[in-house]
Amino acid sequence: MRLVLDNLPLLIKGLLLTVRLTLIACFFGLVLGVILATLRVSPIRPLRLFATAYTNFMVNIPIAVWIALFYFGFPKIDIAFRSNDLGWDNFRSGLVAIAVWVSAYFAEAIRSGINAVPNGQAEAARAIGLPFTKVLGSVILPQAIRGSILPLGVILNATYRNSAAVSFIGVADIVNVTLERGDTLVAYAQFTLAAFAGYLILSVVTNAGFLALDKRFAVKR
Amino acid sequence: MTSSVERSFSDRLLSVPRPKAGELVLTEELGPGGKRIVMVVSLLSLLIVAYSIYWMYGRLGEPTRLYPKGQYEPSLWAPFKQGTTWKFLWQGAKLTLAAAGVGTVFAMIIGVLMASLRHGGQTRKRSYALALLAGSIALVIAAGVLTSARIAALVAVACLIIGLVFFSRQSAAAYTEFFRACALVTLIASPFRFLQVSPFWSVVLGLTLYYSTTIAEVIRSALRSLPKGQTEAGLAVGLTNKQTMTTVLLPQGLKRALPNILTQTASLLKDTSLGFVVTFRDLLTQSQGAAKQFDNYFPMLLVCAALYITLIGFINFTATRLQRRSR
Numbered sequence A: 001m002r003l004v005l006d007n008l009p010l011l012i013k014g015l016l017l018t019v020r021l022t023l024i025a026c027f028f029g030l031v032l033g034v035i036l037a038t039l040r041v042s043p044i045r046p047l048r049l050f051a052t053a054y055t056n057f058m059v060n061i062p063i064a065v066w067i068a069l070f071y072f073g074f075p076k077i078d079i080a081f082r083s084n085d086l087g088w089d090n091f092r093s094g095l096v097a098i099a100v101w102v103s104a105y106f107a108e109a110i111r112s113g114i115n116a117v118p119n120g121q122a123e124a125a126r127a128i129g130l131p132f133t134k135v136l137g138s139v140i141l142p143q144a145i146r147g148s149i150l151p152l153g154v155i156l157n158a159t160y161r162n163s164a165a166v167s168f169i170g171v172a173d174i175v176n177v178t179l180e181r182g183d184t185l186v187a188y189a190q191f192t193l194a195a196f197a198g199y200l201i202l203s204v205v206t207n208a209g210f211l212a213l214d215k216r217f218a219v220k221r
Numbered sequence B: 001m002t003s004s005v006e007r008s009f010s011d012r013l014l015s016v017p018r019p020k021a022g023e024l025v026l027t028e029e030l031g032p033g034g035k036r037i038v039m040v041v042s043l044l045s046l047l048i049v050a051y052s053i054y055w056m057y058g059r060l061g062e063p064t065r066l067y068p069k070g071q072y073e074p075s076l077w078a079p080f081k082q083g084t085t086w087k088f089l090w091q092g093a094k095l096t097l098a099a100a101g102v103g104t105v106f107a108m109i110i111g112v113l114m115a116s117l118r119h120g121g122q123t124r125k126r127s128y129a130l131a132l133l134a135g136s137i138a139l140v141i142a143a144g145v146l147t148s149a150r151i152a153a154l155v156a157v158a159c160l161i162i163g164l165v166f167f168s169r170q171s172a173a174a175y176t177e178f179f180r181a182c183a184l185v186t187l188i189a190s191p192f193r194f195l196q197v198s199p200f201w202s203v204v205l206g207l208t209l210y211y212s213t214t215i216a217e218v219i220r221s222a223l224r225s226l227p228k229g230q231t232e233a234g235l236a237v238g239l240t241n242k243q244t245m246t247t248v249l250l251p252q253g254l255k256r257a258l259p260n261i262l263t264q265t266a267s268l269l270k271d272t273s274l275g276f277v278v279t280f281r282d283l284l285t286q287s288q289g290a291a292k293q294f295d296n297y298f299p300m301l302l303v304c305a306a307l308y309i310t311l312i313g314f315i316n317f318t319a320t321r322l323q324r325r326s327r
Helices: A002-006 A009-039 A045-061 A061-076 A088-116 A119-127 A132-147 A149-169 A174-185 A188-217 B009-014 B030-061 B074-081 B083-120 B125-148 B148-168 B168-181 B184-194 B199-225 B228-236 B241-278 B283-294 B297-326
Strands: A082-086
Touching: A002 A009, A002 A188, A009 A045, A009 A088, A009 A149, A009 A174, A009 A188, A009 B168, A009 B199, A045 A088, A045 B030, A061 A088, A061 A149, A061 B241, A061 B283, A061 B297, A088 A132, A088 A149, A119 A132, A119 B009, A132 A149, A149 A188, A149 B184, A149 B241, A174 A188, A174 B184, A188 B184, B074 B083, B074 B241, B074 B283, B074 B297, B083 B199, B083 B283, B083 B297, B125 B148, B125 B168, B125 B184, B125 B228, B148 B168, B148 B184, B184 B199, B184 B241, B228 B241, B241 B283, B241 B297, B283 B297
Parallel strands: none
Antiparallel strands: none
């Protein structure tokens, strides 16, 4: 217990890194996901096919492989995610990999949110003469996103845990820090429990937050 | 709409997806103006996709300091002509598949048990269940502090079994909710760190603990979706609770849950790649090692991704087929 308390600043730093990584990735992932979901319901066939292919491609390859590809593979063709001139930054590679990966999941969640909006809404919007962009942008999507707050929360929660895969490229997130400290100080139990507790805090806070958001924003039907 | 043979290319390009049941209709039948817009945007997007493929093709071939032909340098792809490379990758794939297979079997067994106990098991007074829970947590912590982690794990298993016998519903619920809230990485790392089991069994144990809960939830929701008359009819013809569960409810519930179980299996297979935290030499780690040796990270990781997508795509394909058939 004392060992954990002594290393508390380090652990909190790791936890905050996980949080930062996940939140930034999920922000960009959500933006990309909304675009992808729009493409998937659009009347333009090539765009629909593209979005479907993208989703299947992302979802069927493990996140660890994506992270490895973004960190080890892409710099070889000079697509590197640099934060400065010193070299490629593993945090950024992991961030981009997680963002493009999670966007597929967000797209799926929003698409099922779109399908959960009652048909009458779309019919009414079309009846008053709105074009497709307006039907989707100002009638359906707002309701769809407000209706899929809880699934989005589930994805955010899953991303907190899956982001642990960035340990593979040596980002000092909570898992990496606890494993490394546990190895150095030969105190596996304490540090594994610390990682456990860290994730538990994250998931409890996220769940509570999204339940509150859902209560506040979800369309009551 | 006529058969697809008679439809021209532009017709097919324009076709608005016929809404399936439960899907929204977002556009009217297109008029001439709308058709023109859709046509133009379609062609434009096709052009953009074609150009990006062309750009990527050129980008891959761009000469770098080491490789005058970029990623098309034959030396980068030469390892794939050797049997030993594939053998090396196969060793990893074998472990990935084995861990996923064994994990799925265990997770299924525990998942079915937990789902049926949580759905149809007996409940007792809540205060007794909470007392048992608190007692077993205290016992496990005491065993962990006083003796070794292995004994603590044994005590935990024993407490769980006692709980499942006497408070089946509450114990199954506690197990499911607890392990569902855990991060999979820590579950995989724990057996390796605490019980000193081999990386393989550590991965299997972690996956089993986590995926037994998700599979249990999938099965439980399938059981709940069965009409209530099924249980009542089973009990009415004189079957016991247990017989109703095993002969009436579970066969129907499992059939309904099968596509979702397969989705979980695909996800389990993907998550074997988290085994790197316990130095599990799975497909990803092996390709990483091979890439390091041949210094061909990009081709090697592409091949690795392709192998994963084949394995998981196969499972997903089966799931969709089953889903379609069961409807």
